[in-house]
Amino acid sequence: MPETPVSIAQHYHQRTKYDPETIAAKSRQLDWEEQPVPFKEYKIGAYFDLKPYLKETSQESPADSDSSWWYRLSNFLLCSYGLTAKVSTMDGSPLYLRSAPSAGGLYPAEVYLISRGTKYLPAGLYNYQARTHSLVHFWDSEVWLALQAACFWSPALEDTKLALAITNVFFRSSWRYEDRAYRRIFLDTGHLLSNIELAAALNDYRPHLIGGFADEAINQLLYIDSKQEGAICVVAVADLLDINQNLPRFRTALPGRSTTNYPHIPEGQLLEYLHQATQLDSDTTGTDGWKLNEIEEGIEDKYNFPFCTKVSTVTPSISWGFHLDNLENTILKRRSTRSYTGASLSLTELLALLDFTYQPHHYTDQGLDGYPDYFDLSLIETFVAVSAVNGLEEGCYYYAPKAQELRQIRFKNFRRELHYLCLGQELGRDAAVLLFHTADLKKAVAKYGDRVYRYLHMDAGHLGQRLNLAAIQLRLGVSGIAGFFDDKVNEVLGIPADEAVVYITTLGRPRS
DSSP states (O other), X not given: OOOOOOOHXXXXXXXXXXXXXXXXXXXXXXXXXXXXXXXXXXXXXXXXXXXXXXXXXXXXXXXXXXXXXXXXXXXXXXXXXXXXXXXXOTTSOEEEEESSOOGGGOOOXXXXXXXXXXXXXXXXXXXXXXXXXXXXXXXXXXXXXXXXXXXXXXXXXXXXXXXXXXXXXXHHHHHHHGGGHHHHHHHHHHHHHHHHHHHHHHTTEEEEEEOOOBHHHHHHHTTOOTTTEEEEEEEEEEXXXXXXXXXXXXXXXXXXXXXXXXXXXXXXXXXXHHHHHTOBSSOOSOTTTTSOOHHHHOOOOOOOOTTOOEEEOOOOOOOOOXXXXXXXXXXXXXXXOOOBOOOOEEHHHHHXXXXXXXXXXXXXXXXXXXXXXXXXXXXXXXXXXXXXXXXXXXEEEEEETTTTEEEEEEOSOOHHHHHHHTTTOHHHHHOSEXXXXXXXXXXXXXXXXXXXXXXXXXXXXXXHHHHXXXXXHTTOEEEEEOOSBHHHHHHHHTOOTTEEEEEEEEEEOBOO
């Protein structure tokens, strides 16, 4: 019986898996002279310096309405994707760190601000220059109607006056990770979207994600070379101090086509082929495409293993402090942990991490968005490998967010196996807990076509960044891992075979 053809997204995922028998043959020496610069420069344009509106440099009071507007925008961009440190590398060149984590410190994303025209920011296109914390106004023209058309008239753009367009410069990541970079690009974008969500709450904005748009139209709008750089996500930014912009929630993800008839794709060309295949040129959902379906919105617990041990995860919420200052400091001081001690976490700490990440509605009383935008969390599952948590038996658990409980599926200390599964990284061995975000690719593609591969990884990255920030707030160590032996993870931990592992977050006690 012939095999059922798989879609290009499923084919890409299979082809880019790491396998212990082939990974050595695929590895190559990096050409450090070709390492791309993670900053974009414009030779022409008007610059808007945002540094005077940072708290530590400004002498003005943000109570003034004009200054307040700039303070909010400056802080919003800083906490979303701004520089937070500069460190020297072994060759003496500087490495700039940002508020959102990026695989390998490569930072492939570019952030563009699109203005409809405000009292303070003329209409047109702006690029956020993270290195100088400024905006360069590189196109001075009315562009909002073109943006709306490219986003298939999403209602999130009807009354808003600002929007972000997030793109990725592919070679910044593929230089190191080759074809598998496409996974990391969207995980990194998810980190950024999580920061945007939380930074917006700090500065009286509300972001509305738009994952369904005409890719090439956005690329042309931004004047980018789509062979080198591509649009990834659009975010309408509502100003909550303007009552007319206080919008309801809308759908964020639109379906695309599923491609099962494709040629043999050589190594090194998978990333480009998949990106082209997952683009949209029209909206096929009709006039109701952006309406939020209550059935689709709900998240059900997928797995209820018989006779398994169940542990309640209900816990008091993390306190982020008065006026959310603690959260802002946490975003700006976040760092990925390089090594763990192997010591245990408390059950209270693990439950707090899960609560902040998966139960955001518990934090509305602290000024956070209780229902942040994702693309489709009903497609993402979470499994938790416990190596050292006081009060919790070692093993692998399924996390059921709706029931708020951990359901044990394997009884074992997996430290040795986790070290192997994470490509020999000591982070996997010495962490107290590893969280695995997974998705059923066949089911996901059936719902959204191949474009869902983008949505899945951005949602996993979004969850991963919430875990990052919650861990830093609790003074724990945290680091994401996107390189692992894909199929072996399922086999060893007992994760159902249909669940493709998308991302891993490690948690533990950091070495000082």
